[in-house]
Amino acid sequence: MTDLAENQISTDSPLGEVAGDQSSMPSGSVALSARPEIIGGPPPGAATLEARDACAWFGDRLVLEGVDLVMPKGKVTALIGPSGCGKSTFLRLLNRMHELIPGAALDGEILLDGNDIYAVGTRAQQVRMRIGMVFQKPNPFPAMSIRENVLAGLKLARLKCDDKDTLVEQSLLRAGLWKEVRDRLDSPGGALSGGQQQRLCIARSLAVYPNVLLMDEPCSALDPTSTRRVEETIDELRGEVTVVIVTHNMQQAHRVSDLCAFFLAEENQPGFVVEQGDTLEMFSSPRDPRTLDYVEGRFG
Ligand SMILES: Nc1ncnc2c1ncn2[C@@H]1O[C@H](COP(=O)(O)OP(=O)(O)OP(=O)(O)O)[C@@H](O)[C@H]1O
Ligand SMILES: [Mg+2]
16 A cells, blocks of 8 residues: 555645535534645545454453444445444454554454555554544643634644645534634633533644544533534534544434444454344345344344
8 A cells, every 4th residue: 555645635625515405504604615735635535444354352351343434425434333332443453543552453344445544654643633533521721722722733743834724713613613702712721511512622633633433422421512512513513524523422323324334242242243234124134133233122
C-alpha cells in the first residue's frame, strides 16, 4: 500500500449531495457550501472499511477472533453485543488505537478503500486523520474556546486551512451545534452541556473531514433529548461519512444504522461476530437464536 499521505485533498471538492439538501439542516441559517481547502487532509468523501480475519490480544489473552466485517462507504454500521465481547477493542483496531495499549497485539487486515491501514510505511497519525473517533464520555478541551476545540485536530495534525472561520462554521453545522453556539464561539468548551460537548467533539472530528467516523457509545452519558440530537447528526452524516457506532441501546441501533453486527464472547472465549447484515432484517428475522435473544433483551 502507498503512504496514506499521498492522498492529498482536492482543493475544490464539494460536500456532495448532502450539501445540497439544506432542508434537512436543522441547525443553520447558513447553508453548507463548498468545503474549505485543507492542505494535507484526507481525500474527500466516505470510504469503505473492511476487517478481514481481525484478531486482538491483550498480553497472551486472545479477546477477539476472526472478525470479517465490511462497513460500506457512507453507511452507518452498528456494533452490538454484551459487555466485554470486544466491541471497543474492535473499534480501536479500526483506527490503530489498539497498538497504543502496552502489551496489545493484533492480526488480520483492516482495509480502508482496499488499502491495509497496517501496511509497512503507513503512518498511524495519517490513518487516524482519515478514521476519526468519538468516545463515550465527551472529552473537549475544557479551557479552550469552542472555536479552538473545533480546530484542535487540525492543529494536532499540522494541517493548514486559510479559511478557518468557514471551517469552524461548517464543522459545527455538520455536528448540529452551530445554531446553539454561533454567538459564543470564544466561550470555553467546558461551559457547554454534556450533549453539546459531545456534539463539539463530533465537530472536532469532522473538522479534518475524515472518511470514517467511529463512535463508541457516544450517547451513553447523555439525556434523551441530547441523544436524539446526536442521532439526528449521525443521520445527517449518512452518505457523507462512513459511521461505525457501538451502542448498547437496541432502539438506537435500530433507528440509526443501516447494517448491524452482533458480537458475542462465550465464557472465557474470545469475542467473535455471531451475525451481521441489514439492520431491519437482523432485528425482525435474525438467523441465529442468540441474536434474537440479545435483540429482544433476554441477556446482556
Ligand atoms: N487495556 C486492556 N487490557 C487488558 N484487557 C483488556 C483491556 N481492554 C479490554 N480488555 C479486555 O478485552 C475484552 C474486550 O473488552 P472491550 O472493552 O473491547 O469490550 P466491550 O464489548 O467494548 O465491552 P463494553 O460493552 O463493556 O464496553 C474484555 O474481556 C476486557 O476485559
Ligand atoms: Mg466498550
